[in-house]
Amino acid sequence: MNESLFISIIIGISIASVPLIFAAIGELLVERSGVLNLGVEGMMIVGALLGFVVMSHTGNPYLAVLSAMLGGMAIASIFAFLTQFLLTNQVATGLALTLFGLGFAAFAGRGYTEETIQLITAVPIPYLSDIPYLGPLLFSFNPLVYLAFFMVYLVWWFLFKTKQGLILRAIGDNHDAAHAIGHNVVRYRVMAILFGGAMAGIGGAFLSLVQVPIWGEGMTAGRGWIALGLVVFASWQPFRIIFGAILFGGITILQIHAQGLNINVSAQYLSMLPYLATIIILVSLRMRLKNKTNRTVPNCLGRIFHSTT
């Protein structure tokens, strides 16, 4: 295998994994706070649309990414209002959010299927990217790729190195106790849900701003669901999201390359692998839960918090 093909595979994997990293790291924080938001796909597609629309009107990539974040947050705020203030069922509301997001984006994006934009391209870091081998491998990616890795670090730092992170995890584990000692459960959860929306929004926008310069209805094609699986795969540990996303995205890219190179693999079996791994991890988590050694699954995940005082 020659060098440029190898680098192209690496870049391909990065492009396939980054939308998953964004969406999953956002959802991870949400689930750590004890909320299950199944609306990731809906928030992603709205981000993809808004990013594309703003890019096509202004040509400004910063504004486009920012709008995608705001779009994701706007949709997420519906979920936050319904589940945190009206105390609706989180699973049903999340599913509704996905359906709403897909339908809304398809409707609002009607006029944009005919357009194309300038892609946000990779920016090789000066000097560093000239290092042989390491340069193209480490320092020649799209700025959003670095941002994705940084967000993972940021979420890890927030969850495990700050007081607010500790409180958020406490709320996720036992919202009644956290409430009893005076923490505002609803406020923390709303903030987490909005953060999740912003991350899903960028993840979606990555598809329409970096991967392909088009907008198409349903272009997220199930990536929001993969991100949800990824959070479980990572067993709610931030850095494992990177590993999982590279595995999930990498399998897609490798099987495409294998086909072109006439390597005999079955695309179907390979595409099953990440999900199979997720199921195995789910089962093993469950076993550990039985032995009371599990410390990762937020105990209050998906439960409605209703303060009586």
Add this chain to the structure above:
Amino acid sequence: MSNRSLSSVLKLSILSAVLAFTSNVYADPVKAAFVYIGPTGDHGWTFAHDQGAKYVKEQMGDDVIITTVESVEENSDSERVITSLARKNDIIFTTSFGYMNPTIKVAKRYPDVKFEHATGYMLEDNVAVYSARFYEGRHVIGKIAGRMTETNVIGYIASFPIPEVIRGINSAYLAAKSVNPDIEIKIVWVYSWYDPGKEADAANALIAQGADILMQHTDSTAPMTVAEEKGIYAFGQASDMREWGKNAQLTGIIDDWGPYYLERVQAVADGTWTSTDVFHGVDSGMVKFAPMNNSMPFEVRNEASKAIIDLTMGAIHPFTGPINKQDGSPWLAEGETPPNYPDLLTMDFYVEGIEAKYPN
């Protein structure tokens, strides 16, 4: 008092009788429905069918009521959609291969409704099938690709291994090989009709593996945008994709379903509809071409135009023997051309020379 109310009842009944009578004189508009696999904004397969539906509306005006349902998956969902459409429509076009079994099933339950299934091969008294010889289009772009490539590698982004797609691959390969014996075709199956992200991944992978010309049998414009960005060539699929590949698009295969749809809907209105098996090509105008790119040398353009004329006249057939199957077993003898059924409509093998393994 009672007299007056009696007379008003009489008047009402007369009025309603007159109304009923007049509505019988003026025929109801034909109700036609279309089931699409993707969104109408894909600028590919579904877009082309939707243009056909719009053409019918344009031509027939108030004489037709058109219902369209987009992004219907090829599972039990499609059966539900077709069933609910069958309750209210006179004719239903199901525009994807995977709708074949649901269409047949529903058609048996609604014998008075006419069904038209695209690209399939199962007929019933009330189910017609229609398809276009897109492989004729692939023959033309295959010739162009064979001449225009510098790396001698064509990248082919394929959706699902169904006869329609296999025909396209074989036809393009044979045509390219006929003008360039060193040609190699790399095929990537993305197992989706519409997933811009994955189609772009496939395009990038093929380019990295040496392809400098892309063909696609998926429905989004994503591969075209990748070709444009990487400065290589590609061909539009189902509709003119020039907008996404101003330099990249050499030409495109355009599906023109409008006249056929109009003819069939009109036949229902006239009561002359019968179950038919239509397989039109370049000759009838069902398969058309986008304008050719100016960057193509004169000789290449000339050769392509000649192929189009020959196809129109029926002077050539993209599958003319001798052709062997991939495993070396003979398929067509010298000068032989294949029948529509079963050879073309159920094609499930690569021709000799294609190195990729046939997907199972």
